[in-house]
Amino acid sequence: MAKINSRYGKLQIDFRYKGQRCREQTKFEDTPQHRQRLKKIVERIEAEITLGTFVYRDYFPKSAKADFFDELDKKVLAARLSQSYGMNALPTMGEFVDIWLAEKKIxxxxxxxxxxxxxxxxxxxxxxxxxxxxxITKADILNFRSTLAKDPKRKSSPLKATTINKVMTPLRMLLNEAADRYEFTSPFRGIKSLKIQKVDVEPFTLEEVRLILANVREDFRAYYTVRFFTGMRTGEIDGLQWQYVDMERRQILVRETVVDSKLTYTKNDGAQREIHMSQPVYDAFLLQRNATRGQRFVFGSRNGTPLQHNNVTKRVWYPLLRYLGLKQRRPYQTRHTAATLWLASGESPEWIARQMGHTSTEMLFRVYSRYVPNLTRQDGSAFDRLLQQRFITDTPPHPTQKKGEEES
Known part of the structure; x- marks a missing residue:
């Protein structure tokens, strides 16, 4: 039976699981209220152990024991499959999914x-x-994909190509891994992803940005100023902490992001970057620092937690666009706006790519470059003027015309 002990003034859970003694330190102070709260957690753990549904990492994700039990579960499952199937029979998709997910968890x-x-x-x-x-055959896979396009579960529109590809990706990974592991030819060979229709970005013009910042709620003015002029992703700005704001060097250190209300590692290694503060951004941080003095998050809620972006979008962003008579666009367009404004101002594409967290300039030119002429009016007119000045006035004589002969 699990016990609740006190160690250095903090509560500790002491219990046994799969023949192992487990002692996990908590952050709870040793108070009657915390003991009562921890008692309920312990009861839930014991119930899940009895039912066989307990997952150690769900309760203690940072514990070394979590890695130990993950590895133990994989070995037990692999041994069970080996005993059940022998050398000739392979696991079902459902059974292999359990193995695969356990391996991918880390x-x-x-x-x-x-x-x-x-x-x-x-x-x-x-x-x-x-x-x-x-x-599973190639015909099975193609038939499955065709059914996704007319999914009977959906009462409205069918699944889009983007969503279908996201469903097919883990299936492809599963079958390719199984084929490699059990030495058979993957039925996914030769099946390509569906072509996805290119979606145009819709950045705001500088005039629209000024209009929005002039009319947005004062408590969100700094928030949207930073979004428009840094290109930060929603999770990056919502999870931004003061420890990552270097006012002296005028840099924003993108290190963590918020996903489902939890702080986690950034989207990828390239997303970790240092963003330069322009003057409006620097001034916005000065104002925000006074408003959130002592809080962990730069743009947190009143209780000190990260912003719930869905609530902000529904209660602040969309009502503001309707009020201003602007086309409804997702808040993510603020990121696209930053990119197009940087390009229009003539900043180095390599520098812009670093600010955005891109590993190269390829995406920058492919996605945003068509907006530069609209913003800077560099639409080929300079080349036309060059032709008019040089090509027309300095036209060489026709090959049949004799040297020194004047044109008629």
Whole structure:
């Protein structure tokens, strides 16, 4: 039976799981209220252990024991499959999914893992769960993909190509891994992702930015100033902490992001970067520092937690656009706006790419460059003027014309 002990003034849980003694230190002070709260957590843990549904990492994600039990679960599952199937029979898709997810758990962020699990449970497993991995054919996969386009679960529009590709990606990874592991040819060979229609970005003009910042709620003016002039992603600015704001060097250190109300590692290594503060951004931070003195997050809620971006979008962003008579656009367009304004001002593309967290300038030119002429009026007229000045006035004589002969 689990015990609740006190160690250095903080409460500790002492229990046994799979033959191992587990002692986990908590951040709870040793008070009657905290003991009562921890007692309920312990009761839930004991119930899940009894039912066989307890996952150590769900309760103690940073514990070394979590890694130990993850590895133990993989070994037990692999041994069970080996005993059940022998050398000739391979696991079903449902069984292999359990192995695969256990192995991928250490690689993925929790939010990504939950997205994959949701797609597998909603689409892949209902179709393939009981089929052995080596019995799934290319025809099965193509037929499955065609059914996604007319998904009967959806009462409105069918799934878009982007969503279908996201559903097919874990299926491809599963079958390719199974084929490599059990030495059979992957049925996914030769199947390409669906072509996705290019979606144009819709950045705001500088005049629209000024209009928005002049009319937005005062308590969100600094927030949107930083969004418009830094190109930060929603999760990056909502998870921005004062420890990552260097006012002396005028830099924003992008190190963490908020996903599903949890602080986590940035989207990828390239997303970790230092963003230069322009003067409006620097001034916005000065004002915000006075407003949130002592708080952890630069743009946190009243109770000190990160902003809930859905609430901000619904209660502040969209009502403001309607009030100003502007086309409704997602807040992510503030990031696109920063990119187009930087390009229009003549900043180095390499510098802009670093500010955006891109590893190269390729995406920059592919996505944003068409907006530069609209913003700077450098629309080829300079080349026309060059032709008019040089090509017309300095036209060489026609080849048939004799040297020194004047044109008629």
């Amino acid at each position: 690689e993925w962020r929790d939010s990504h893992r939950m997205t994959v699990i949701t797609n597998l449970n909603s689409y892949v497993l209902p179709t393939f769960e009981n089929k052995r991995v080596n019995d």
